[in-house]
Amino acid sequence: MQRSPAAGGPDAGGRVIPAPELGPDQAWDLLHADERRALAQCSVFRGGFSLEAAEAVLVVGEGGPGVVDLLQSLCERSLARTYEPPGGRGQLRFGLSESIRKLAAKELSARGETPATEARHTLFYLAEGARLAEQANSPTGAEALCLLALEAENLMAARDRTVRNWGAPPSAKAPGPSSV
Numbered sequence: 001m002q003r004s005p006a007a008g009g010p011d012a013g014g015r016v017i018p019a020p021e022l023g024p025d026q027a028w029d030l031l032h033a034d035e036r037r038a039l040a041q042c043s044v045f046r047g048g049f050s051l052e053a054a055e056a057v058l059v060v061g062e063g064g065p066g067v068v069d070l071l072q073s074l075c076e077r078s079l080a081r082t083y084e085p086p087g088g089r090g091q092l093r094f095g096l097s098e099s100i101r102k103l104a105a106k107e108l109s110a111r112g113e114t115p116a117t118e119a120r121h122t123l124f125y126l127a128e129g130a131r132l133a134e135q136a137n138s139p140t141g142a143e144a145l146c147l148l149a150l151e152a153e154n155l156m157a158a159r160d161r162t163v164r165n166w167g168a169p170p171s172a173k174a175p176g177p178s179s180v
Contacts, residue, residue, distance in 0.1 A: 024103045027079055034061055038070040039079055040111060043104035044121040047153030048085070048095040056124040057117065085150055118161055125151065125158035
């Protein structure tokens with residue numbers, strides 16, 4: 001009698017068997033080290049993210065799988081998902097369920113990688129927000145506004161982190177009493 005492969009693990013052909021029936025902790029235990037690190041780093045995203053954002057934020061090991069391969073593996077294991085947002089014009093997005101995101105954030109913190117990962121996320125989204133805001137007044141403005149709306153949660157997380165860590169920018173501070 002042939003034994004069936006374990007859910008979440010590879011079958012005889014090396015293909016990963018999805019494990020949607022496993023809880024987040026059990027699924028986490030089945031991940032390889034590179035997959036664990038990538039999933040932990042994905043916890044800084046809010047409301048989904050693009051491949052471009054993942055490539056800017058995730059740090060992968062030398063000689064290991066690349067960001068695309070890691071995200072594909074996490075999706076195959078039902079720990080991440082892909083979707084096309086309404087009006088996304090074919091743009092593929094990645095996302096985590098809230099329970100997976102919380103577990104991954106806890107693991108990121110345990111690894112001591114939260115500050116560095118959040119810094120990469122913040123730098124990417126501050127630059128992306130500025131680029132899209134500038135593009136909003138161009139002939140491709142409608143597309144830029146759609147992308148700004150799509151990235152709103154990540155942009156707000158980057159802004160909140162910036163304010164928390166460095167204070168509000170001078171233009172955002174309430175004016176003081178004027179001297180006459």
